[in-house]
Amino acid sequence: MSNSLEVWMIVIFCICRLKNVFVELCAAFYKEEGRRIKARIEKKNFASVELSIRYCFKVAIYAEFRRDWPEALKFYEEGVRVLREMIGTSTRLPPTQRLVEIKAVAEQFHFKISTLLLHAGKVVEAITWFRKHIKSYERVVGTPEVAFLHWEWFSRQFLVFGELIETTSTTIPDTLSPRFGTADNTLTEWEFQPAYYYQLAATYLREKRYAIECSSSMANLTTEVNGVPESVMPSVYVGQYVRLFEQGDTVSLLPLSDTEYTSYALSEAERFQDSYEIIALFRKAYESFQSLGATRMASACSSGMAIEYYAAADFSNAKQLFDSVAGLYRQEGWTSLLWENLGYLRECSMKLNSPKDFISYSLEMAALPLFSGSGEENRENKIKSGPAGSPTISRRENIQQEVINVLERKQSSEGTYDGFNNAIEEVTHLDIDQISPLRMVLTASVAFHDQSVKPGSPLLVSVSLLSHLPSPVVVDQLEVQFNQSDCNFVMHSAQEDSLPSYSNLHGQVIQDTSSLTLFTNRWMRLTHEVKSGTIGIYTCHDQEP
The missing domain is CATH 1.25.40 (Serine Threonine Protein Phosphatase 5, Tetratricopeptide repeat)
Incomplete structure (x- = not known):
C-alpha cells in the first residue's frame, strides 16, 4: 500500500514539474x-x-x-x-x-x-x-x-x-463621489x-x-x-467579405463592390426580425431598473417594449404596456410623450376593434395642450414619431373629426373605421369622473344660485361647460339629473328640427335654448329654473351632453 502511494506521489510530482x-x-x-x-x-x-x-x-x-x-x-x-x-x-x-x-x-x-x-x-x-x-x-x-x-x-x-x-x-459602488471620472467628464450613477x-x-x-x-x-x-x-461569405480577415465563385473545378474568392455588399447586407438584415431581440433587451433593462426602484427609467423601457410589440403586430400586448405607461405620463404631466403614446393606443384600439377606447384616446389626444410648427415631416421623422404624427392644430382637428366620423358611422377614405360598425352601439356613453383622463376634454360645473330654498319655491341652477377640443362642439341636448328625479331637466338645442326620442319621458322638463355649441377654451353657461318638491338636500348627480 505504501509503495503504491509513493508511486502516485512521484507521478504527480513529475506531472507538476512537466507542467512548469x-x-x-x-x-x-x-x-x-x-x-x-x-x-x-x-x-x-x-x-x-x-x-x-x-x-x-x-x-x-x-x-x-x-x-x-x-x-x-x-x-x-x-x-x-x-x-x-x-x-x-x-x-x-x-x-x-x-x-x-x-x-x-x-x-x-x-x-x-x-x-x-x-x-x-x-x-x-x-x-x-x-x-x-x-x-x-x-x-x-x-x-x-x-x-x-x-x-x-x-x-x-x-x-x-x-x-x-x-x-x-x-463591487460596483452604491454611491458616487467626486473622485469618479474627471472634473470635465464626470460619470453618472x-x-x-x-x-x-x-x-x-x-x-x-x-x-x-x-x-x-x-x-x-x-x-x-x-x-x-x-x-x-450570391455565395457571399466572411473572409479569413476580420470584417471583410468575399464572393465565392465556382467555375468547373476551380473555386475563387472574388472581392465585392460596395453596391454588391450593400445589397447583400440589406437582404441579410431584412431576413431577421429585430423586434423580439429589442423587446428582450428592454425587458432585461426594465427588470433591472425596477429592482433599483427607478420607476421612470423602467417606464421608458416599457414604452420601448410596447413600440416593438406594435411593430410586430402584437397589438394586445402593445396596448397593455402603452396603457400602463400612459398613467405615469399623465401623472408627471409629460404631454409630449403622452401624445406619442396615445397615438399608438388609438391604432391598437382600431386593430382590436374597440371603438370606445378609440374614441376615448382620440378625444384625449385632441385636447392635449401641445402645439408644434407647420407639421412638415420627412419620411424618417414620420417613422420615428409613430402613428401620432406631429401635434399640430390641423392634426388635432383631424383627430376630433375622426371621432365624429366614427360616431356618425361615416366611412373614412381609407376604410379605416369599417370594423367599428358592428361594435359601435356600446360607445354612446363615456364616463368622465374625477379621475378620468377625459376631464381635460370636457369640464362641467353646476352651481345653485341660493344655498337654501323653501319647498315649492323656484330655484335657479347654472350649468357651465368648457371644451378643450380644437374645433367647436355642437351638443344636441344636455340632460341634468338630481337626487330628486322631479327636478331633472333637459336642455335642447333649438337649432335641431326634432327632439330626441327619449325626450318625452314622463316628468322630464325640456327647455329649448338658442345654441348648445362649445367653443375652444370658452365657458358656456346655461341657467334653468327648477322647483323644489320636498324638504331635503339637492344634489346634482350627472350631466350628460
Whole structure:
C-alpha cells in the first residue's frame, strides 16, 4: 500500500514539474515572439498601416499569455490609436467595406481592453474607456444606405459592455463621489448599472430597424436592376467579405463592390426580425431598473417594449404596456410623450376593434395642450414619431373629426373605421369622473344660485361647460339629473328640427335654448329654473351632453 502511494506521489510530482517546464517554455516563446514583433513596430518595419495594427494585437495577445497585463493594455491601446487614423486615410477597400472592417477590428480591441480593465477591478477606468470608444465612432455612420449597419454595430457595443459590467466580480459602488471620472467628464450613477447599457443597446437596435425601413425604399431600384449577389461569405480577415465563385473545378474568392455588399447586407438584415431581440433587451433593462426602484427609467423601457410589440403586430400586448405607461405620463404631466403614446393606443384600439377606447384616446389626444410648427415631416421623422404624427392644430382637428366620423358611422377614405360598425352601439356613453383622463376634454360645473330654498319655491341652477377640443362642439341636448328625479331637466338645442326620442319621458322638463355649441377654451353657461318638491338636500348627480 505504501509503495503504491509513493508511486502516485512521484507521478504527480513529475506531472507538476512537466507542467512548469511547458509553462516556462511557452512564456519564453511568447516573450521572444513579442520582443521580435515589438522591434518591427518600433522600427516601423512594415509595408502598411494594417500590418502595424496586426502587430500591436499580436504583441498584446502574447503579453496576455504571459499574464503581463500592463503590456497587453499598452499595445491594445496603441492598436486603437493607429486604427482611428485609418478612418480617413485607408483606401485599400471600397469606402463602405473599409468602415465595416475598421469597426469590426475596433470591436475586438474594445472587448479586450474592457475585459482587462474590469478584471483588474478598474471599473471607473473601464467606463471612461467605453465613453472614449463610443465617442470615436458615434459619427462614423457611412452613407445613408448602410446606416443600419452602423446602428447594429453601435447597439452591440452597449450590449457587450453591459454584459461585461454585469458579470464582473468587482463591487460596483452604491454611491458616487467626486473622485469618479474627471472634473470635465464626470460619470453618472447610471453608467455603473448594466440596465443603462441594455436600454441603450435596445434603443440603437431600434434605430437600425428604422434605418432598414429607409434603406429598403432607397435600395429597391438598385436591387431590381443588379440583384443580390450570391455565395457571399466572411473572409479569413476580420470584417471583410468575399464572393465565392465556382467555375468547373476551380473555386475563387472574388472581392465585392460596395453596391454588391450593400445589397447583400440589406437582404441579410431584412431576413431577421429585430423586434423580439429589442423587446428582450428592454425587458432585461426594465427588470433591472425596477429592482433599483427607478420607476421612470423602467417606464421608458416599457414604452420601448410596447413600440416593438406594435411593430410586430402584437397589438394586445402593445396596448397593455402603452396603457400602463400612459398613467405615469399623465401623472408627471409629460404631454409630449403622452401624445406619442396615445397615438399608438388609438391604432391598437382600431386593430382590436374597440371603438370606445378609440374614441376615448382620440378625444384625449385632441385636447392635449401641445402645439408644434407647420407639421412638415420627412419620411424618417414620420417613422420615428409613430402613428401620432406631429401635434399640430390641423392634426388635432383631424383627430376630433375622426371621432365624429366614427360616431356618425361615416366611412373614412381609407376604410379605416369599417370594423367599428358592428361594435359601435356600446360607445354612446363615456364616463368622465374625477379621475378620468377625459376631464381635460370636457369640464362641467353646476352651481345653485341660493344655498337654501323653501319647498315649492323656484330655484335657479347654472350649468357651465368648457371644451378643450380644437374645433367647436355642437351638443344636441344636455340632460341634468338630481337626487330628486322631479327636478331633472333637459336642455335642447333649438337649432335641431326634432327632439330626441327619449325626450318625452314622463316628468322630464325640456327647455329649448338658442345654441348648445362649445367653443375652444370658452365657458358656456346655461341657467334653468327648477322647483323644489320636498324638504331635503339637492344634489346634482350627472350631466350628460
